[in-house]
Amino acid sequence: MSLALPPTVTLNDRFARELAEMAIPWRAEEVSDPQLLVLNGPLATELGLDPAWLRSSEGLRLLVGNLVPNGATPVAQAYAGHQFGGFSPRLGDGRALLLGEVVGTDGHVRDLHLKGSGRTPFARGGDGLAAVGPMLREYVVSEAMHALGIPTTRSLAVVATGRWVRRETLLPGAVLARVASSHLRVGSFQYAQAIGDVELLGRLADHAISRHHAAAAEAEHPYLALFQAVVAAQASLVAQWMLVGFVHGVMNTDNMTISGETIDYGPCAFMDAFDPGTVYSSIDHGGRYAYGNQPVVAEWNLARLAEALLPLFHDDQEEAVALAVESLGAFRRRYAAAWSAGMRAKLGLPDGADEALTAPLVNELLTLLQENHVDYTGFFRALGAAARGDAEPARGLFLDLAAFDAWAQRWRALNPDADAMYRVNPVYIPRNHLVEEALAAATNGDLDPLERLLDAVVSPYDERLGLERYAAAAPEDFGASYRTFCGT
Numbered sequence: 001m002s003l004a005l006p007p008t009v010t011l012n013d014r015f016a017r018e019l020a021e022m023a024i025p026w027r028a029e030e031v032s033d034p035q036l037l038v039l040n041g042p043l044a045t046e047l048g049l050d051p052a053w054l055r056s057s058e059g060l061r062l063l064v065g066n067l068v069p070n071g072a073t074p075v076a077q078a079y080a081g082h083q084f085g086g087f088s089p090r091l092g093d094g095r096a097l098l099l100g101e102v103v104g105t106d107g108h109v110r111d112l113h114l115k116g117s118g119r120t121p122f123a124r125g126g127d128g129l130a131a132v133g134p135m136l137r138e139y140v141v142s143e144a145m146h147a148l149g150i151p152t153t154r155s156l157a158v159v160a161t162g163r164w165v166r167r168e169t170l171l172p173g174a175v176l177a178r179v180a181s182s183h184l185r186v187g188s189f190q191y192a193q194a195i196g197d198v199e200l201l202g203r204l205a206d207h208a209i210s211r212h213h214a215a216a217a218e219a220e221h222p223y224l225a226l227f228q229a230v231v232a233a234q235a236s237l238v239a240q241w242m243l244v245g246f247v248h249g250v251m252n253t254d255n256m257t258i259s260g261e262t263i264d265y266g267p268c269a270f271m272d273a274f275d276p277g278t279v280y281s282s283i284d285h286g287g288r289y290a291y292g293n294q295p296v297v298a299e300w301n302l303a304r305l306a307e308a309l310l311p312l313f314h315d316d317q318e319e320a321v322a323l324a325v326e327s328l329g330a331f332r333r334r335y336a337a338a339w340s341a342g343m344r345a346k347l348g349l350p351d352g353a354d355e356a357l358t359a360p361l362v363n364e365l366l367t368l369l370q371e372n373h374v375d376y377t378g379f380f381r382a383l384g385a386a387a388r389g390d391a392e393p394a395r396g397l398f399l400d401l402a403a404f405d406a407w408a409q410r411w412r413a414l415n416p417d418a419d420a421m422y423r424v425n426p427v428y429i430p431r432n433h434l435v436e437e438a439l440a441a442a443t444n445g446d447l448d449p450l451e452r453l454l455d456a457v458v459s460p461y462d463e464r465l466g467l468e469r470y471a472a473a474a475p476e477d478f479g480a481s482y483r484t485f486c487g488t
Contacts (some may be wrong), residue, residue: 024120027097028065028175031159032162036160037136046105047105075097079187083254084288095130109211132160136439141268144460151237157176183257187254189305205222205226208258213229230260235331236260237261242291247278249267249289250264269435274373275291276370347365348383372399384421385418394408427462433478453470
């Protein structure tokens, strides 16, 4: 049934019209009694959607895909992807739907997208459903990432369906409504390349330029400029992940956006004790997507994007490859620059600090953190106090006090700025033990722990009385065997 939304709201179907070969019109499964679990009121207002209306019975029907606005064409999007290194030429939205594009009050176009809305033609053997826990995880972590200033898809709402979902056990079902600049992925271009449709590949690239990287249209070689813009966006994004200790967990090419936004929060987590080998995903048995591997994997994924775009770079294959290799070479330089600048900021050092002094200081610190099993987030926050003369909060995290004291003496000689450190080092992140506590409670109908966790992480830099447990490291018996699941 199609109904009109309030007169100020329109959902466009540009993707469905312009890229019909990659869009299968589809409808969400009916939800007889949707119940709102959490709604992002400020985001709704930013999108021009009335939060009070979204809480109504008709609003909830929109949020689960059962109310389709006039003019909208919900579609399941087609894409390919390398998953843990193996290529699948046809993946697509197996349990998701693009409802359409909405123009927010800021004039920006965003996708309104559902996750867990039922089987689509891309579902293969999956049931197309999602459970309450994984959808709330995405809500919490994506909103925390937004609050940290890291480009990300965002969560508008999680709605319980009243339907049971079979995983290891029976779990209550839910639908996530999320928002993104678009859902164009590296895998989108791989799909067009895999089916051998160069004309479609060109239209897809034009669509991406229009949506995300408009300056590329004015370049001498627009498609090469598009690739270079994606390289730059991803280098910046992954550096930001690394600086806050975020582990994506499933960096397949179908989970890397052209916009440079973080997408698909499945088996994701924030690192507790610093260790480059940290893996949280239950399905990443070889550690391909470990914390320390993320920059290398991002570069590998971008190489796959370059391969897909080769026909657009140049008619001559060898020349196209040469252009791709040269452009991809910028990733390491851009990532290193972003990482180094971010680390200097975390240490309270100015942009102009001597790299010959700061680089060894950073490397030595990371070694100390790993050898002493130091909580990553807690250390950098405590180090702000050390910049003001109170080293004990940070010093007390180390077993090798002499090594820390020697390092700290060299660091303090560079006159770190404590105020600047507090602006970039969060006190609150979605700590894994607190996320699990909140999700377990919510799955059993108690949303209070979730609401308290959200209250902390959406203001990550402002230390507040009464929230001490949200800043504390995980209990000693928690982290060794902790694993997260993608929920499919």
